[in-house]
Structure formats: C-alpha cells, structure tokens
Amino acid sequence: MLNLGQMLGSGIYSVPGVVLNSVGSVGLLFIFWLLAPIFALGGLMLYSELAGMFPNRSGAEVVYLEQAYPRPKFFVPIAFAVTSVLLSYSATNSIVFAQYVLTIFEVPITSTSQTILALLVCTFSVAVVGLSTKWSLRAVNFLTGLKVLSLVFLVVTGAFVLLGITRVVDPFANFRSPFSGSTSNPNALATALVKTNFAFVGWHNAFNVLGEVKGRNPVRTVRKAGFISLFLVAALFLFTNVAYVAAVPKDEIKGSGQLVAALFFRHVFGDGVTAKLLPAMVACSCVGNIIAVTVGQARILREVARQGLLPYPTFFASTKPFGTPLGPVILKYALTVLVIVALPAEDAFNFLLDLASYPNLVFHAATAIGVWLLRRRRAILGVLPSPYQARNIFVLLYLMSAIFLLVMPWIPPEPGHGDVSFWYATYCVVGLGALAMCGLYYWIWVIVMPKLGGYEIVEEIEHLPDGAATARLVRRYTYPSTSEQEPLLRND
Numbered sequence: 132m133l134n135l136g137q138m139l140g141s142g143i144y145s146v147p148g149v150v151l152n153s154v155g156s157v158g159l160l161f162i163f164w165l166l167a168p169i170f171a172l173g174g175l176m177l178y179s180e181l182a183g184m185f186p187n188r189s190g191a192e193v194v195y196l197e198q199a200y201p202r203p204k205f206f207v208p209i210a211f212a213v214t215s216v217l218l219s220y221s222a223t224n225s226i227v228f229a230q231y232v233l234t235i236f237e238v239p240i241t242s243t244s245q246t247i248l249a250l251l252v253c254t255f256s257v258a259v260v261g262l263s264t265k266w267s268l269r270a271v272n273f274l275t276g277l278k279v280l281s282l283v284f285l286v287v288t289g290a291f292v293l294l295g296i297t298r299v300v301d302p303f304a305n306f307r308s309p310f311s312g313s314t315s316n317p318n319a320l321a322t323a324l325v326k327t328n329f330a331f332v333g334w335h336n337a338f339n340v341l342g343e344v345k346g347r348n349p350v351r352t353v354r355k356a357g358f359i360s361l362f363l364v365a366a367l368f369l370f371t372n373v374a375y376v377a378a379v380p381k382d383e384i385k386g387s388g389q390l391v392a393a394l395f396f397r398h399v400f401g402d403g404v405t406a407k408l409l410p411a412m413v414a415c416s417c418v419g420n421i422i423a424v425t426v427g428q429a430r431i432l433r434e435v436a437r438q439g440l441l442p443y444p445t446f447f448a449s450t451k452p453f454g455t456p457l458g459p460v461i462l463k464y465a466l467t468v469l470v471i472v473a474l475p476a477e478d479a480f481n482f483l484l485d486l487a488s489y490p491n492l493v494f495h496a497a498t499a500i501g502v503w504l505l506r507r508r509r510a511i512l513g514v515l516p517s518p519y520q521a522r523n524i525f526v527l528l529y530l531m532s533a534i535f536l537l538v539m540p541w542i543p544p545e546p547g548h549g550d551v552s553f554w555y556a557t558y559c560v561v562g563l564g565a566l567a568m569c570g571l572y573y574w575i576w577v578i579v580m581p582k583l584g585g586y587e588i589v590e591e592i593e594h595l596p597d598g599a600a601t602a603r604l605v606r607r608y609t610y611p612s613t614s615e616q617e618p619l620l621r622n623d
Contacts, residue, residue, distance in 0.1 A: 133340070134360035136271040136423030137333025139278040143368050144413045145227045146326040147375055148387035149481065153319040153326070153544075157376050158309035160323075164372050167327035168365035171334045173529035174495070175361060176521035177502055178338050179354045183517030184505060186350045189342035189430050191335060192498060199501025205577055205588065207497075210569040212435040214490045215428075216462065217565055221256070221421045222470045223487070225249035226480050228417035231410040234393050242476035249471050253464065256421035260429065261460040262453055267422055274419025281412035282367045285392070288399060289374020297399050302377040314545060318555065321539030325488050328536075330368060334361045339427040354519060425463060432459030478552055489540075489562030492533045499530035581606070 151160050181195040188194045193211050200207040229248035233240045260267040292302045314320070337344070337353045346352050375384060375391055378398045387394050396409040433456040436447030447458035470483060502521065509516065544555050581587050586606040 132268075132272045132275045133336045133423055133427065134333055134356055135279065135364065136275040136419050137336045137427065138331055138360065138364045139275060139282065139333075139367075139416055139420065142326075142330030142332075143282070143371055144231075144392040144416065145388075145390075145480070146330055146484075147372055148384050148391040150323045150326045151381070152385040153323040154314055155319070156310045156313040157305050157381065159313050160372060160376070161309075161369070163323045163327045164369050165365075166324065167331050168361060168368075170328065170528060170532040171331045171361055173521075173525040173532070175334055175354075175357045176519075176525040177499060177529055178335050179350070179357070179519040180502060180517045180521045181498075181505070182338055182341055182350045182353065183519040184509070187342055189340050189434055191338040191341070191431070192494060193431055193434055195498055195501060195505075196494060199504050200497065203573075203577075206573050208435070209573050209577075210566065211494060213569045213572065214494075214565055215431055215435060217466070218487050218490065221253060221424055221463070221467050222249070222474075222483050223480055224417040224420045224424075225253045225467065225471060226476075226483075228252045228414050228421075230390060231393065231413045231417070234390060235407045235410045235414070245476045246471055250468060252418060253421065253467050253471070256418055257425055257460055257464040257467070259422055260425040261455055261457050261464075264426070264455050267426055267455075271419060271423045271426065274415055274422070277412070278416045278419055279363075279367070281409065281416065282371060284412075285374055285395070285409065286367065286370040289370065289377055292374065292377045292399060297378075298401065299378050299398060305376045305381050316542070316545050317539040318542040318544040321536055321542075322485075322544070324532075325485055325536060325540070328532075329484050329488060331361070331364065333423070334364075336423065336427040339430045343430075350519065425460060428463060429456040429459040432456070432462060475552075482558055485540075485558040486562055488536070489558055490566055492537050493566060496530055496533040496537070499526050499533065502526050584608075 147160070150163060151157070154160055154163065178191065178195075182191075185194055185198065193208065193215065196207045196211055226245060226249050229245045229252070230240055232248055233244055238244060259270055288297075291297050292299050295302060334357055337356050341349055341353055344352055375395055379387070379391065379394050383394055384391055392413050393410050396407075433448055436444045436459070443458075447456075447462070449458065450456060471479070474482060503526065506516065506520075540559050541556055577588050584606070586608040589605060589607045591605050
C-alpha cells in the first residue's frame, strides 16, 4: 500500500497529455508507458540487492550511497542530504488536486484559487502524517484502495468505449496510423520519459521504512511488495492510456495539460453529474499520494538527521511527542508551501516535476555503480553477497536510463513542444546548481574551515530518550601542548 499509495498519485491523471504533446504520436505514447516500468524493474532489482546487504536500515538510497562511497568522508551523505531536503516537497500533487477540484465545481482555474487549494490540501495531508503514523497508514490504505478502484473503473469504462456502447462515435480513430506525427527530438523523448518515470515513482517507497518492517525476513517482504505493486500499476497505467486514446481526440489530449482525465469523462458521459466522478477520484488520489510520500520522505530526512547532516539533529531524529518524525514532516511542509507560493501557477507543475527528477538522476547513476563497488569490496573482505543479487543487465539498464535522462534534456525541443514558458533547460541548471552548492558547502565546511580553525570534523553517536540514535558531526580542536605530551583534544 505504501508503494501503490505513492505511484497512484496524480501522474496517470496528469502526464499523458504532456507525454503525447512531447512525442507527437499515440504509438510512441504507449511505448513510453511500457519502457518506464521496465526501468523501474531494474531499480527494484538493485534495491533488493542493496537491502539484502543492509536489512536493518531505513532510508534506502541515502544508506546505500553512504556505504558505497565512504570517501571523501561525509561527502555523499552531505550531498544527498542537501538535495533531499531541498526537493522534499509535495507541490505537484497539491497543484493537481487544486486543478481537479476547481474543475469539479466549474470554477475558473486562476493562480490565486489554485494556490489556496493547493496549500489547504498540503496542510491537511501533512498534518495527518505528523500527528499519527497509525492513522496516516490507515489513510494510505483506504485512499490507495479507492485509487485502485477508480483506475479499474476508468479502464472498464475505456473497454465499453472500445466496444462502441458509449456516446464516443469512433473509438478507434486515434489508433489508425499510430506513429503518425512521431518526433525523434532527443529533448522531447527525454521529457516524455521523465514524465512517465514520474508516474512510477514509488516502487521503492517501502524500502524507505525497511527497518520498521516486522517479520522474519523484511527484505523478502518489501521485495515481493515491490514486484506486486509495480506489475499491478504497469497494467493499470497502460490500459488507462488506452482508455484516454479511445475516448478523447488526439489534439485535445495534447492540449489537456494536467486535465486529461476530466476530458475523458466529459467525452464519455457529457457534462452531467457522472462526469464529475472521476475528477473527484483524482483529487482523492492526490491526497493519498501526499500522505504516502510524506511517510516515506520523512523517514529519509530522519535518517539524514541521524547521520548528523542536518542542523539540530536531535530535533529532526526524535519521534516525540506523537511517535512520528515530526521534525522532518514540518520541514517538508515548509518547503512545499514555499515552492507553491513562489512559482508561477501555470508552469509550476511541469517545472517542479522536472526539477525533482533531475538531481536524483545523479544519485540513481551513483547507486547503480555503487552496487558493483559494494560487491567487489565485500568480496575482498570475505563478506557473503546479498541473497538477492541483481543481474548486471538490470544494473546497466538502470544506469543507462539515468545517463540518458541527464544528457538529452539539454538538446533544444521542437517549437511548440516545450514544457514551460521560459527556457526549456532551466530545471537542469537549477538541479545542477543545487548539486554544485552541495559541493561548495562540503568544501567550505569540511575542508577549508577546519584547516583555518585548527580542528577536524568527527562523528559522535548520541542515544535519545525515545530510543533513537543520532549522530552529531562535531569539531575536534587540537591545541599545542606545553610539554612533550600528546596535544589536548576537546569537543565543541
């Protein structure tokens, strides 16, 4: 349910129109909805192997990268920590929720109305996670079940469209000449893959809470959950796109933005009450997604804090007073509010989606390479390999997809196929800028200042009253001794 709760968010209801606008043809649209789960499968195999190496650790990628790249000391954890903090927002689903709710009540979508509704749903969803883990998981389970039923209903409706028993006159019109209008522009293809990958983000969500999974073999439990959820979502997404293409004219899908699902029901059921049913389901999906993502990301941020990579690590690592990672939840909420308010409403969804994906691609590539590094290191030390070794073809597949998505967006898109109203590669520059700031921060904090101040950065472990362990990075000073004894050391 954690995996489904994150994958079944706004993606399938909001990105097909953008993908079709990028690739230009229905045939390529379906190909990309088949490619994305294959790349996700490669990632699932990698995570399974890495989880088998570290079966008692929550946090997933931050743990795996820390173990794979111990040198330079603290560099990878700091870089991951800073980018994880900066990109831990749920603005995209909040924005889609606002757009669909406004559509239900036939209220014009303006910057003000979209922003207010997005802030309200974000506040509610994050509050649920911050107040109770039990009730947040219950909400995830309930809303995820509702989301699965809504997608099944959409797929069945699409089948009725294809059978010719709805008001749609020619359901096969878009399937004729399926590759007509296809583009070969690398930027457009990369944009399409970014969007479809976004829809599948969440196959790894349960790995983030691996240390909290009960049972004799938590890794096997999480691995099986990943396979089941990925297969189920891949099938639902593919047939949902078939339903869209059967009911909505191609040009309308291209221009639908994030509202393709609303167009689908309007074409099938007209403008009556039934046409408002699916937008309501989409809104519920967004709420469930925000809660599920917050549950997973809060654990990542807490793990980052426990490593001493955030200021006030005691606050961020503690689970008081509600037994929840309240500090990371508050931080995630503040960042979500900031990006919702700061960005232009009409470009916010596409820009934030692309920006959230780009720096993470660097970590995806590093994780793939890290599997090989850890295998070799463990073999040298005589440590048994993970019980869930991934085939090299999956490792290579995951690595190549990350490299493709890092390089291709720099190529200019064709006219009319850009994602935003400003420069097409802005999100690439901002994403790389965030990574560069990580490097600069590391250089100043860990290298320059210790040399100038006569100290070094060391790690201390502290056990909190609630049982949590947190690491603090502290300064250890060295002072000249008045005798020939060893220099004095003190912690600050």
